[in-house]
Amino acid sequence: MVTIKEVAHIAGVSIATVSRVLSNSDYPVSQQTRATILKVAGEVGYSPNRAARSLRTERSSLIGVILDNFSSQWAPVIVRGIQDVLLKKGYFTLVVNIPWEKHSRADVVKDLMGHSVDAFVFVETWYPVRERLDMINKKPYVIVHRLFHESDPHSIIPDETYNSSLVVKHLLDLGHEKVAYIAGDANYFSSSQRLGAYLDTMRAAGLGIRDGWIAQGEWCIPSGYQCAQRILSHVEMPSAIVAANDGLAYGALLAVLDAGLKVPDDIAIVGYDNNDISCISNPTITTVSLPLFLMGQIAAENLLCQLQTSDREYAEQLIPGELIVRQSCGAPEGVEVYARDFLRATAE
Amino acid sequence: MVTIKEVAHIAGVSIATVSRVLSNSDYPVSQQTRATILKVAGEVGYSPNRAARSLRTERSSLIGVILDNFSSQWAPVIVRGIQDVLLKKGYFTLVVNIPWEKHSRADVVKDLMGHSVDAFVFVETWYPVRERLDMINKKPYVIVHRLFHESDPHSIIPDETYNSSLVVKHLLDLGHEKVAYIAGDANYFSSSQRLGAYLDTMRAAGLGIRDGWIAQGEWCIPSGYQCAQRILSHVEMPSAIVAANDGLAYGALLAVLDAGLKVPDDIAIVGYDNNDISCISNPTITTVSLPLFLMGQIAAENLLCQLQTSDREYAEQLIPGELIVRQSCGAPEGVEVYARDFLRATAE
DNA sequence: CTTGACACAGTAAACGTTTTCTGATAGGGT
């Protein structure tokens, strides 16, 4: 690689001057020399040696991104949002996948510190890495998360309460009064938040909830199937089911269909997450989409802000989602919609 | 951060000795001093400064991974395969998403060179970055790709021909003799490879193909829908349809169902890719899964090999896929299977 | 005419490693 030395030699100036021009220092350099240096640097294809720069400045232009499940439907979108902002500012990201079980979690933080990353982003991984808090606290960081909740001012979180109420209200607007609920895994904070939003919305509308209408599920399709069966077996059947995520909703959909009922005519179903599953299933499932790309962008902006101004007051940010109306609660749509939805989901 | 200097001081030796011990050099160091150095290093939590090391050795322990669409269903799995191998060897990956349209492609390679990455992996992005070949050629690199084909000895490619024949043969084994085909976008090399495998397999079995049985599609659901409609309108209807990917297969499935026919009873359908869509649809779709995680692992192993032995002969590697039998061609399965498949697809 | 300020450029030190070179000690063969 061509070094600053060669550029300086060709341009007939000292390396200090070249450095000042090429690192956008605000040190005064005459327009004349500045121009020739830029010209020479461009011609010889100079690119600064990041290792040397990093060694000297103790900044690396590297951001560590630690996430739990890389091949989930959410993580990559968040990461792209993060990169969308950071790449433009000259930052690269070191994306590391920490499987939940692995004991190597703590080491990852240490290793990333070794690479002197300038900051951290934790996507759903705050809980397991807290044991390295002493290290992490030395750098700016942001937490992007959904399922767990530990109050931390650096957090960017979907507004679970608002989002869940969106989808319940939608059912009420359509005239439903007997609405059942399938909850997510009780260990997750978001489960209780979503359930709470359902309860509050029903109460605010003055609607009652029968005993067997709330089923405790576990985030997955079979669980949704079983929960729906339990709900359907209750003496007074609901006219609609709210599921805590799209997997549960899809399971419920299968159960309702298997019971010989029609969706949405006999029972309406809504989900949460805007998972692929909700726009591929037949009928497609009304759900709530989370602005994951945006959340990534916000996380990155937040980080840049921290990197520039060292001292600042932080506060949790709650990000609202968007209601996606599909067939499972009564909207009339054709096959083109499947496709459009699916393509949008995979393309952007 | 604590430096090598402090470790040396505490251990009462020179920094040279510390370096030799901690960087696993094979320079002779007495067991005595080696032990004390390791002890001290552990106690003070020493972690080498990568920038300094990188500056000196011109190696960074960083691998640049450039891919096209980060939030596709394939890319993250490949990346995880890559990281699975590389992380264990102490390498981090700089994963960068280059959208197809962006003109900034070339700069990414340059910037990664600036970070002195030790090697490159191109996932589906070989075509656009070739203009930086002069730079890339200085480092080891591997190409992981599917859709395009430029012969290059550093390639790791799914064995499209073998994989496609798997699924066609499966239909023939089930007794089908009238098999139609929906092809992918004609611009893609893999389209013609898959089509070729279909033609060859049919010919080898001595089976004829009617004129209207081969439809030219475009990789997406609506296209599959239209192609299937065209095929169904032909005077002699096939008993099975092979689609070049799962999107097309799903579109075809919808068209067949809309035509009042049953799947698989009246018409069997098979896809390709083992996309989520194929295990969520109703009925689920028989398809071919590509060993993406494995391909990532192989790519990384290949890279490590190149990094160790500078000179070596390379050859394209063709990776076989696996037939995934589901409902759309006659296998009897229940609702549990949807769930099991889906969970497996998202979990691992 | 002096003084101070300012605009600009260069010198050299420093960042934390790795590695070459030099040196010291010990042991073994003659």
Add this chain to the structure above:
DNA sequence: ACCCTATCAGAAAACGTTTACTGTGTCAAG
């Protein structure tokens, strides 16, 4: 007793930057 070799340890240079410091020359204010 001598030399040679092997084993170990340290001194110091080098990697490519950034930046504090020093040194010019110019120009305006006194």
